[in-house]
Amino acid sequence: MNHNYLFLIFSLCFGMSSINLAQNFSDVKMIIHPVSKNVSYIEGRGGNIGVIHGEDGVLLIDDQYAPLTEKIIDAIGTLSSKPIKFIINTHMHPDHTGGNENFGRRGALIVGHENVRSQMRIAGYNQTPPFVTFSKDINFHINDENVHVFKVPNSHTNNDSFIKFSNANVIHTGDVFRSESYPYIDTNNGGSFIGTIKVYELLIELCDKNTKIIPGHGKQTNVETVKLAITMLNEIKSRIMSMIEEGKNLDEILSSDVTEDYDKRWDSGRRIGGPDGMLTAAYNELVK
Template sequence: MKLIKFFTVLFFLLISLTNCAQGRFDKVTIETIKLTKNTYMLVGAGGNIGVSIGEDGVLVIDTQFAPLTPKILEAIKELSDKPIKTVMNTHHHGDHTGGNENLGNLGATIMAHDNVKKRLKEKSPEVALPVITFSDKLSVQVNGEDLLVFHIDNAHTDGDALLYFTESNVLHTGDTFFNRRYPYIDLNSGGSVDGYINAVKAGLMLIDDNTKIIPGHGNLANKSDYETFLKMLETVKATILAEIKKGKTEDEVASNDTITKEYDDMDYGCCFVSSEKMRRTFYRSLKRK
């Protein structure tokens, strides 16, 4: 009887957790931002989505969380009645790949860097995995233009990609750019401060003053926003390197809010990554050098 009671409680606990997970997305709305005649940015919960529409069908960059797929599909239906043919993942994190399984089941072809597939295989069903992968770069002809895809080594993770629409002049950075926010650098997944900074520099080489930039998180951006973000990264890096050379410990750097005060005052620590977490991550990455 005790065993039956245990499994009964466990069953209802799992149901409750599932409902809570679903419930956190109930009030999320999908905002559609038109960039050009055939490219869009979708904002919901999780990583920002890029969309290309046209005669070839719909291409989607990143898929947010699985429970949001119906809302995302409704938003895309307002733009095009063609099927979603292709999904591109900027990296492996769940807020960018959670809807892969749903879109894979609808027949979409999923593409990503080799390391994205390796990491997703650890936790995802076959239908959610990329079926086309690349190690360095990729060129995709879609809806009348070239989509250039570049791998960036050890930036946010070990599988990051920048995606640039050549005719639309639209860049999707994935999580190698958090607009006016401190970034999350996943050291446990191959990310690094130096790689992250190099990713931003690589992105800046692709664009001009008229480029529309879809960041992984934050508002639609332009070149000036991107340059401001790079300056923040380089400033914090230089300051923390100086602290390391002085022999400061990780906890001393993490607790020293003067290091990031300029950007704290601009509310860069508003969201997922606090200024303390930012300083600790930079210390750990730079200390490894």
Template sequence: MKILKTLFLFFSPVLLSHAQENQDVVIKTQQLSDNVYMLTGQGGNIGLSIGYDGVFMIDDQFARLTPKILDAIRALSDKPIQYLVNTHWHGDHTGGNDNIAKQGAKIIAHDNVYQRLSTSTPKTPKEALPVITFNDKLHIHINGEDVLVFHVDNAHTDGDVLLYFPESNVLHTGDTFFNKLYPYIDLDSGGSVNGYIDAVKKALIVVDDDTKIIPGHGVLGTKKEYQFFLSMLEDLKSKVLAEIALGKTEDEVAVNSDITKTYDDLGYSWAFINSEKIRRTFYKSLKE
């Protein structure tokens, strides 16, 4: 009995913290066109297409937020969720896969997303794995418009896809765009600085000044903001390469705040990727 009481005292603050965290998260809905929406909450931004065919969903944040996300979706449509596309394998974009699959949705992702999820530790439930995968690009026809899904190599990870709705003129970038934030480039999952820059360049080809851009993280973006994001990436690459050419070590680059000062002043550092971490990431990727 004493042991149970001790365990209760130890875990109750943790459980209370998680409950409070769930309670504090609000899922906000933003309409971008007649049938395309953006949901924000905690984790990767969600894209939705709502129409007579049903609900088409892009990413699903964390499992514990699924009830709130479903409430937000049901406020828009009572039709079933037909498809869910994962833009990559990270848990803040795929954590709700199991729950959404139980709603009847078929999960779609790049081949490498299936590979990483199916071999991850802890083990991913079978129901949370994609049932449709592809290698390069995919066309989906739903709710009266086409959805162009295309893979970009070794960018944020090795399994990133972007989705473009030509009729609505909406682009979902996944984590190849962190609007007004330093990006997370997951080198351990096949990401790279050069691949990330190439991905942004590829995405910019399909957009115009009126395109609404759903970033993986951050507020809804514009072409101008995506272009500035690209210029930041290229600027950091140039500066870090110059340091590498001078024979500087990773630690020397990591403490050189001049490299990122312009963007530090704009508030681009955030909880997960601060200026030191982005300098280290660029060094490690470019040094290879």
């Protein structure tokens, strides 16, 4: 099969999935979940959008897909009439950065870690990358809040940041942490299973019992859910290590019941957030 033919097939598949996605967006509803006095998150389709609003304007964390921009703006309009000044990208994925172009055109400054920008280019994404990048961390002083954005070690991807609202005691974790499914490890873009466990440990250190966690996907939660998740990941890690020692290969691990007792709580039933991707990432790192 020559390359042109492959490209044609790829284009057809990709084009069709884009059309399907576009049709489905009309049904998407934006749900605003209040988190604290002037911090909320918006659930629509794609990653949870963090919002802080007040006299200085609006700052958003992530912006979902491009066809949802008007719905997002309408939802924010119910919270504030001030302009959307800043958008922070937690990481590169299109369900978090798809609105960058639309919001950028409306005058928002799009900010992200430098790896968001470089990895989007490496991966061939057509989303607009952040205009302003940072190498380690950056602070926004807005609406009487200190919004601290800092890169975490490779975990979901190689370009994940956490965002901490110091006064409100809120942390947006991007997709490193999902409150209702297994972590999705994007190994094509530098993600790491071991790194995910390390970043969960870091997240626990950053939290006290009152810290409100906005996950990349799933409902708002607190440090107890992270503790539950890290226990699960460490247990699965040790089970996989034992199976590797017994000489089991990846196929045998995937067809085993290694996650069975955790699936009810954590299996999303989908490719992303299901156990297979996580097990594959874990096996490939642990077998070395």
